[in-house]
Amino acid sequence: MGEHPVYVGCAGWSIPSPHASLFPAEGSHLERYARRLPAVEINSSFYRPHKPETYARWAASVPEGFRFAVKVPKQITHERRLADPADLLDRFLGGVRELGDRLGPLLVQLPPSLAYRRDSAEGFFTLLRDRFDGGIACEPRHPSWFNDGPEALLERFHVARVAADPVAVPGGEAPGGWGGLVYRRLHGSPEIYHTDYGPERLGAVEAAVRGDSRTAPAWCVFDNTALGAAPQNACAVWSGLCLESRNPPRL
Structure with a gap:
């Protein structure tokens, strides 16, 4: 791998029975x-709040070096659409901080209908940065976010723009925003959430992540969970990266 840490995982830690043999019993x-x-993305936080003691229990369940990315609640991103988020951010971060040193980046996924408006974006990221100094990845899905103005704003607030598959907007397949973090989300394509990435495509993902890690900490999250492909795909990429670096995969 490169000079920076690499975190490969899934959106959630469900282990489908066809792939149970990939994991300890x-x-x-x-x-x-x-x-x-080495990592997982907590997506359930998008739909419902978790108690601080739940986050603490999860942190105690994983080895040193493991990291949780946590998805920001939809109340903030989809319902309030980034407006007046202070109370919800305080509640969310109050729980998330119980992950301690196992906490990785926060994921801010925006609805496809949410256009870029400088004032609201700047206000939101100012409030978030006042409360959180760790990694942040943003996954915008409206075309207006993919130009110089939003890129400069994300860079100013040290927010990485997610590289997504399938591509919601031309250019969205490449990482953007702040270059101090790279965050890839692979939802499955052509059928979102369902498609199993085959060996050839997984090889390309592995090569991309290896390249990412030469410049910044690199995350790669498989969200093609509907038919259970994500764990197998993540394990294949992680094993390839570990083999290339002569480090054994975790067990």
Whole structure:
């Protein structure tokens, strides 16, 4: 791998029975998952709040070096559409901080209908940065976010723009925003959430992540979970990266 840490994982730590043999047999799903892969993206936080003690329990279940990315609640991104988020951010971050040193970046996924408006984006990221100094990745899906103005704003607030597959907007397949973090989200294509990335495509993902890690900490999250392909795909990429670096995969 490159000079910076690499984190490969899935959107959630469910282990589908067809791929159970990829993971250790003993322990909870999270404990088994975390002995095989170095990271996970908590997507359930998007739909409902979790108690601080839940985050603390999850942190205690994983080995040192494991990292959780956490998705910002839809109340903030989709319902309030970034407006007046202070109370919700305080509640969300109050729980997330219980992950301690296992906390990785926050993921801010925006609805496809949310156009870029400088004032609202600047206000939101100012409030978020006042409260959180860790990694942030933003996944905008409206065309207006993919030009020089939004890129400069994301860079100013040290926010990486997600490189996504499938591409919502031309140019969205490449990382953008702040270059101090690279965050890839692979949702499955051509059928979103369903398609299993084959060996050839996984080889290309592995090469891209290896290149990412030469310049910044690199995340790669598989979200093609509907038919259970994500764990197999993530394990294949992680094993390839570990083999190339002569480091054994986690077990």
